[in-house]
Amino acid sequence: MQIFHDKTALLVIDMQKAFVEPGAAHCIAGAKATVPACAQVIQEARAAGAPVFWIRRQYRADGSDVEFTRKEAWRKGGGTMAPGSTGLNSEELAEGLTAAPSDYQVLKPRWSGFFGTELDLLLRRLQIETVVLIGTTTPNCVRTTCYDAIALDYETIIIEKCCSSQTEEIQRANMEDMERIGAKIIRE
Amino acid sequence: MQIFHDKTALLVIDMQKAFVEPGAAHCIAGAKATVPACAQVIQEARAAGAPVFWIRRQYRADGSDVEFTRKEAWRKGGGTMAPGSTGLNSEELAEGLTAAPSDYQVLKPRWSGFFGTELDLLLRRLQIETVVLIGTTTPNCVRTTCYDAIALDYETIIIEKCCSSQTEEIQRANMEDMERIGAKIIRE
Numbered sequence: 001m002q003i004f005h006d007k008t009a010l011l012v013i014d015m016q017k018a019f020v021e022p023g024a025a026h027c028i029a030g031a032k033a034t035v036p037a038c039a040q041v042i043q044e045a046r047a048a049g050a051p052v053f054w055i056r057r058q059y060r061a062d063g064s065d066v067e068f069t070r071k072e073a074w075r076k077g078g079g080t081m082a083p084g085s086t087g088l089n090s091e092e093l094a095e096g097l098t099a100a101p102s103d104y105q106v107l108k109p110r111w112s113g114f115f116g117t118e119l120d121l122l123l124r125r126l127q128i129e130t131v132v133l134i135g136t137t138t139p140n141c142v143r144t145t146c147y148d149a150i151a152l153d154y155e156t157i158i159i160e161k162c163c164s165s166q167t168e169e170i171q172r173a174n175m176e177d178m179e180r181i182g183a184k185i186i187r188e
Numbered sequence: 189m190q191i192f193h194d195k196t197a198l199l200v201i202d203m204q205k206a207f208v209e210p211g212a213a214h215c216i217a218g219a220k221a222t223v224p225a226c227a228q229v230i231q232e233a234r235a236a237g238a239p240v241f242w243i244r245r246q247y248r249a250d251g252s253d254v255e256f257t258r259k260e261a262w263r264k265g266g267g268t269m270a271p272g273s274t275g276l277n278s279e280e281l282a283e284g285l286t287a288a289p290s291d292y293q294v295l296k297p298r299w300s301g302f303f304g305t306e307l308d309l310l311l312r313r314l315q316i317e318t319v320v321l322i323g324t325t326t327p328n329c330v331r332t333t334c335y336d337a338i339a340l341d342y343e344t345i346i347i348e349k350c351c352s353s354q355t356e357e358i359q360r361a362n363m364e365d366m367e368r369i370g371a372k373i374i375r376e
Contacts, residue, residue, distance in 0.1 A: 139365045173358070174361075181328060
């Protein structure tokens with residue numbers, strides 16, 4: 001299926017070692033298995049000339065920008081995703097995913113890719129009309145980005161096989177909720 | 189249970205005829221049944237001196253601020269919730285709920301009570317630390333407001349019996365997701 005065109009941007013959300021690699025501090029159960037599908041979709045976007053945005057978590061080393069409800073988990077994880085960190089609990093992209101120099105990097109301090117970032121400004125400047133969301137985790141960062149994207153008048157497409165949740169039930173319920181507000185869910 | 193104190197605000201979300209009254213254009217199945225519980229919680233907030241915010245939908249008569257994914261449904265509904273409208277598909281509060289002159293009215297054009305509104309500015313000025321959310325519908329306006337509230341560092345409490353969804357399954361799945369990101373769900 002050809003979903004990318006020159007008014008489309010691909011947003012790859014939180015596909016970082018600390019969320020994806022088995023054994024990492026904040027590992028999402030379904031995330032690792034989505035890496036090959038994500039890599040393929042990223043390739044399709046590039047082939048179609050659609051810009052690729054890496055929407056990434058990075059927390060200040062002193063934890064001052066960690067969500068207050070997660071400060072404890074962040075501390076127990078050893079202060080994950082510090083700038084420039086490497087290894088299992090780091091902000092690095094998951095194994096198997098590589099950014100190109102021309103890709104956009106957007107650091108976000110909260111769940112939505114639009115919250116406290118310049119994502120909307122960048123998309124407007126590129127005259128993007130449609131955003132395609134892949135990454136993790138479906139109920140939090142993918143979903144909040146989806147709601148904000150539609151609120152900002154972007155047509156929003158979610159590729160389910162490239163998104164992940166802690167359980168299949170969470171994945172299904174969230175896809176259905178997003179579909180009901182007008183997101184297009186690609187399920188094949 | 190005493191949940192209100194002087195650093196707490198009650199946010200009553202979208203409890204308007206067009207969403208609540210049976211037969212209305214955008215009626216949420218579970219909403220009408222929550223009115224008595226909402227009325228009681230509003231009374232408790234007032235008794236504790238906590239400010240009450242009516243977070244309300246109102247669409248411009250020409251539809252220019254309706255979510256683009258809902259424009260068709262809004263048109264089919266006859267252009268609901270226009271300013272000053274009355275009756276079944278109106279922006280009026282649901283039957284059984286009454287605002288006091290000293291309450292805050294916040295009109296919102298999207299799902300989240302924080303999106304494109306001065307809600308955050310008002311809460312800061314009042315030095316509010318905790319927001320209590322009631323209203324409809326759980327997966328959309330309640331949930332997006334919850335995520336934004338926590339992102340903005342407000343302790344967030346949801347009173348489940350005062351919230352509603354089209355099905356019990358949607359209600360349950362969304363309460364669980366919100367609980368996992370650190371919202372406090374009051375279930376009794």
